Amino acid sequence: MSEHTEQGAHGHVVPIGVYVAVFLALMCLTALTTGVAYIDLGKWNTVAALAIAVVKMLLVVLFFMHVKYAHGLTKVVIIAGFFWLGIMITLSLSDELTRGWEINPTGWTSVIPFLHHLF
Amino acid sequence: MSTATADIHHDPVESNVNYLNASYGIKSWLFTVDHKRIGLMYLAVLTFMFTIGGVAATLMRLNLVEPQGALVEPETYNKLFSTHGIIMVFFFLVPSIPATLGNFLIPIMIGARDVAFPKLNLLSWYLFVTGCGFAIFAIISGGVDTGWTFYPPYSSLYSHTPVVIMALGIFIAGFSSILTGLNFVVTIHKMRAPGMTWFRLPLFIWAMYATSLIFILGTPVIAITLFLLGLERLFHVGIFDPAIGGDPLLFQHLFWFYSHPAVYIMILPSMGVISELITAFSRKKIFGYSFIAFSSLAIAVISFVVWGHHMFVTGQSVYAGLVFSVLSFIVAIPSAIKVFNWTATLYKGSISYQAPMLYALGFIGLFTIGGLTGLFLASLATDVHLNGTYFVVAHFHYIMVGGALMGYLGGIHFWWPKITGRLYPDLWARIAAAIVFIGFNLTFFPQFVVGYWGMPRRYAVYPAEFQFLNVMSSAGASVLAVGYVIPLIYLTWSMRYGPPAGRNPWGAKGLEWTTLSPPPTENFDVPPIVTEDAYNYPYAEATHV
Amino acid sequence: MSELAAHDAHAHPPGFAHQFEDVAQQKEAGTLGMWAFLVTEILFFGGMFTSYIIYRSLHLDGFIIGSHLLEVQFGATNTAVLICSSLTMALAIRSAQTGKSKGTIITWLILTMILGAAFLVVKLTFEWYPDYVHHIVPGAYFGFQNHAAWGANAPYVQMFMCFYFFMTGLHALHMVVGLGILTVLVIMTARNKFSPEYYTPLEISGLYWHFVDIVWIFLFPLLYLIGGRYPGS
Numbered sequence: 094m095s096e097h098t099e100q101g102a103h104g105h106v107v108p109i110g111v112y113v114a115v116f117l118a119l120m121c122l123t124a125l126t127t128g129v130a131y132i133d134l135g136k137w138n139t140v141a142a143l144a145i146a147v148v149k150m151l152l153v154v155l156f157f158m159h160v161k162y163a164h165g166l167t168k169v170v171i172i173a174g175f176f177w178l179g180i181m182i183t184l185s186l187s188d189e190l191t192r193g194w195e196i197n198p199t200g201w202t203s204v205i206p207f208l209h210h211l212f
Numbered sequence: 213m214s215t216a217t218a219d220i221h222h223d224p225v226e227s228n229v230n231y232l233n234a235s236y237g238i239k240s241w242l243f244t245v246d247h248k249r250i251g252l253m254y255l256a257v258l259t260f261m262f263t264i265g266g267v268a269a270t271l272m273r274l275n276l277v278e279p280q281g282a283l284v285e286p287e288t289y290n291k292l293f294s295t296h297g298i299i300m301v302f303f304f305l306v307p308s309i310p311a312t313l314g315n316f317l318i319p320i321m322i323g324a325r326d327v328a329f330p331k332l333n334l335l336s337w338y339l340f341v342t343g344c345g346f347a348i349f350a351i352i353s354g355g356v357d358t359g360w361t362f363y364p365p366y367s368s369l370y371s372h373t374p375v376v377i378m379a380l381g382i383f384i385a386g387f388s389s390i391l392t393g394l395n396f397v398v399t400i401h402k403m404r405a406p407g408m409t410w411f412r413l414p415l416f417i418w419a420m421y422a423t424s425l426i427f428i429l430g431t432p433v434i435a436i437t438l439f440l441l442g443l444e445r446l447f448h449v450g451i452f453d454p455a456i457g458g459d460p461l462l463f464q465h466l467f468w469f470y471s472h473p474a475v476y477i478m479i480l481p482s483m484g485v486i487s488e489l490i491t492a493f494s495r496k497k498i499f500g501y502s503f504i505a506f507s508s509l510a511i512a513v514i515s516f517v518v519w520g521h522h523m524f525v526t527g528q529s530v531y532a533g534l535v536f537s538v539l540s541f542i543v544a545i546p547s548a549i550k551v552f553n554w555t556a557t558l559y560k561g562s563i564s565y566q567a568p569m570l571y572a573l574g575f576i577g578l579f580t581i582g583g584l585t586g587l588f589l590a591s592l593a594t595d596v597h598l599n600g601t602y603f604v605v606a607h608f609h610y611i612m613v614g615g616a617l618m619g620y621l622g623g624i625h626f627w628w629p630k631i632t633g634r635l636y637p638d639l640w641a642r643i644a645a646a647i648v649f650i651g652f653n654l655t656f657f658p659q660f661v662v663g664y665w666g667m668p669r670r671y672a673v674y675p676a677e678f679q680f681l682n683v684m685s686s687a688g689a690s691v692l693a694v695g696y697v698i699p700l701i702y703l704t705w706s707m708r709y710g711p712p713a714g715r716n717p718w719g720a721k722g723l724e725w726t727t728l729s730p731p732p733t734e735n736f737d738v739p740p741i742v743t744e745d746a747y748n749y750p751y752a753e754a755t756h757v
Numbered sequence: 758m759s760e761l762a763a764h765d766a767h768a769h770p771p772g773f774a775h776q777f778e779d780v781a782q783q784k785e786a787g788t789l790g791m792w793a794f795l796v797t798e799i800l801f802f803g804g805m806f807t808s809y810i811i812y813r814s815l816h817l818d819g820f821i822i823g824s825h826l827l828e829v830q831f832g833a834t835n836t837a838v839l840i841c842s843s844l845t846m847a848l849a850i851r852s853a854q855t856g857k858s859k860g861t862i863i864t865w866l867i868l869t870m871i872l873g874a875a876f877l878v879v880k881l882t883f884e885w886y887p888d889y890v891h892h893i894v895p896g897a898y899f900g901f902q903n904h905a906a907w908g909a910n911a912p913y914v915q916m917f918m919c920f921y922f923f924m925t926g927l928h929a930l931h932m933v934v935g936l937g938i939l940t941v942l943v944i945m946t947a948r949n950k951f952s953p954e955y956y957t958p959l960e961i962s963g964l965y966w967h968f969v970d971i972v973w974i975f976l977f978p979l980l981y982l983i984g985g986r987y988p989g990s
Contacts, residue, residue, distance in 0.1 A: 116844040133987040142978035174796035178803040185465045188532035326776040328786045394793045402786045432797040436804035456912040
């Protein structure tokens with residue numbers, strides 16, 4: 094029959110201690126992201142907030158959603174979802190952020206249009 | 213392909229219990245969880261929706277026999293082309309092969325008893341019917357005039373038509389297709405019979421798998437886009453509203469992120485059907501199995517990065533246009549690979565010309581024309597001239613009608629004996645296929661010419677010098693319509709009067725041809741075990757009764 | 758006797774569906790199906806996240822002003838509430854896995870529901886309703902003419918508030934659906950449907966609930982913390 098795990102129907106039982114540790118980590122990270130907002134880091138405020146959010150997401154995905162103990166297929170599915178979101182964001186931004194770019198390059202940079210924007 | 217022990221030369225008589233006669237009454241159909249019955253229920257609804265879309269097209273073509281419009285006012289014409297596009301795209305082509313042939317065949321082709329989630333499958337059908345209901349209600353309320361593309365700010369701020377109701381219908385139908393795609397992906401991953409490895413799967417399954425990936429990844433985006441459009445119409449404020457800094461082009465990005473892959477939803481299943489037909493009617497192993505399998509996946513993936521080619525002239529940045537143009541050329545490659553492999557399969561094959569094969573051969577020619585003309589449009593410079601003209605209309609009709617619809621008809625005819633247990637009269641089927649082919653080309657080839665000459669699309673009137681070709685196109689449409697009606701007649705006739713088909717009337721390879729026609733409710737009288745590769749000709753024998 | 762009849766002679770737990778060969782296959786199929794559905798949700802919310810990213814890039818100042826109209830303590834509290842609810846949900850599933858009594862499972866499920874409801878109460882009572890009173894709900898009554906300090910950024914403040922209400926609104930809708938799912942799970946548990954052999958509906962509903970939590974994990978910094986909250990921001 095088709096692929097299924099060696100664990101059979103029971104699935105991996107995560108120890109309560111792991112759940113509690115993840116919970117405490119998530120609460121600390123929430124406090125951290127809130128606290129960091131009150132410190133002036135300029136552009137890095139956004140980077141910090143997003144980085145912390147990604148770490149929190151990974152904790153929930155790997156432990157609460159059991160992905161750490163799951164099939165490779167599950168991981169591929171999740172990565173595919175985020176990758177496709179990335180495609181949508183990236184290519185849409187490639188239009189929205191380049192509308193103002195000039196299209197009359199001169200000199201040797203005319204060979205590759207976007208270089209004109211940099212020089 | 214299988215070592216099923218049932219003796220194919222001594223079929224049980226017609227009184228075998230099958231999925232059609234296992235239970236009677238309307239409730240046994242409306243509450244069924246049998247994927248085969250659900251497939252047939254979809255077939256009924258889809259035929260009805262196709263008729264509505266076809267009526268809209270008929271009225272359009274009748275109007276276009278005269279340069280000043282022969283039939284309707286421009287405002288009404290706007291509603292006609294919008295209705296035609298919306299119904300044909302969202303309520304016919306997108307679900308067509310997946311919901312009918314996909315639902316019916318996928319479990320049987322992989323050797324399973326049903327799909328992974330049969331009740332979800334039934335829910336998909338009810339959602340689809342509900343979506344159709346909202347769409348029909350919107351049409352009866354006057355119809356929308358925004359085009360099937362719903363671009364704001366016209367659709368959000370200015371149109372006085374039932375946009376929200378129509379959008380709601382599409383939203384619900386979209387949810388139906390998401391659940392179908394989800395069901396198919398899980399079924400194909402988890403429910404294959406013993407011995408059915410990935411590379412023994414029929415290519416129809418690979419095509420359906422790739423299509424289901426697009427269902428899952430793309431459809432939610434059209435859902436949120438229409439949802440946001442609806443909010444903007446209802447609350448008179450929203451994220452596409454220029455008054456608060458909104459960018460109407462953002463709508464187009466989100467819309468086409470789905471709608472371009474959607475056109476591959478419409479063609480990939482048809483390509484899967486063609487792979488089955490070409491090999492069966494050449495009685496020869498398909499050439500380049502892995503190439504065709506991987507090209508289906510490649511098409512599904514690359515289809516997601518080309519959507520900007522619909523926006524070359526809308527104000528999108530030139531740089532994004534360059535990127536999308538290059539990627540649009542690349543997406544043609546896997547399709548071309550398929551055409552080469554089908555052609556190589558035909559070479560030195562033992563070819564027979566029953567109706568399904570006629571549709572398949574027609575597909576190869578017409579899809580090639582449609583695909584090549586797409587490259588004219590993928591090229592930025594020529595697109596500036598051709599965008600918004602009938603050249604585009606002809607291009608996509610060559611693919612959608614000359615391609616997808618011909619594959620749909622070919623597949624319906626090929627698997628009809630399996631679905632109904634009856635043979636249809638092949639002479640009439642071949643006549644109909646020829647009429648469809650001739651009518652199709654008469655309708656749409658002139659549109660390439662008239663589009664190239666500059667006739668805009670979505671216009672109720674046109675310059676007088678284009679009249680001759682428009683009249684030819686409308687005349688062709690009437691021939692095409694005849695070609696579509698004829699199968700309705702003989703297929704219906706065959707359900708009662710057609711001779712019994714037996715298990716394998718075509719002598720084809722595939723698990724579906726090893727079981728009874730029609731199949732029992734649980735698909736196989738003997739659960740299959742797979743020991744051979746796909747298309748392992750020439751060991752099959754025809755079992756004509 | 759056919760293989761199908763022989764197969765039926767095996768004992769299967771309640772809830773076993775016969776298109777499958779065994780419970781393990783059913784669990785794997787159910788889990789894969791739910792993950793596929795969550796991918797659709799990533800793309801569904803993703804359309805709004807994409808739009809948000811674009812407009813924030815183009816109109817950052819307006820977005821900062823809008824973000825500062827929101828009150829961080831409620832966003833942070835709600836984040837904590839949802840994290841607690843994820844813990845209780847995980848513990849509910851673990852109780853079923855380890856054969857605890859249905860009373861235990863139901864207790865954890867109801868705690869999850871209470872926390873989810875608390876989230877919605879905070880949202881409605883302390884955020885949305887005051888926003889309505891203070892005229893920062895987008896639309897005809899959006900009060901930016903009272904805030905001359907916004908200057909040229911005023912339209913983009915309203916744009917930000919559109920995102921705030923659309924995104925948290927869609928999220929809240931998913932929470933409500935989640936509460937409905939949890940109610941069904943409580944009833945199923947009370948009817949002895951679950952055991953260490955079969956608890957798939959709990960597992961996959963847990964995945965949904967955690968996903969809704971993750972959406973909020975991103976919404977909190979992206980909506981409440983734009984441009985920082987330090988003096989001078």
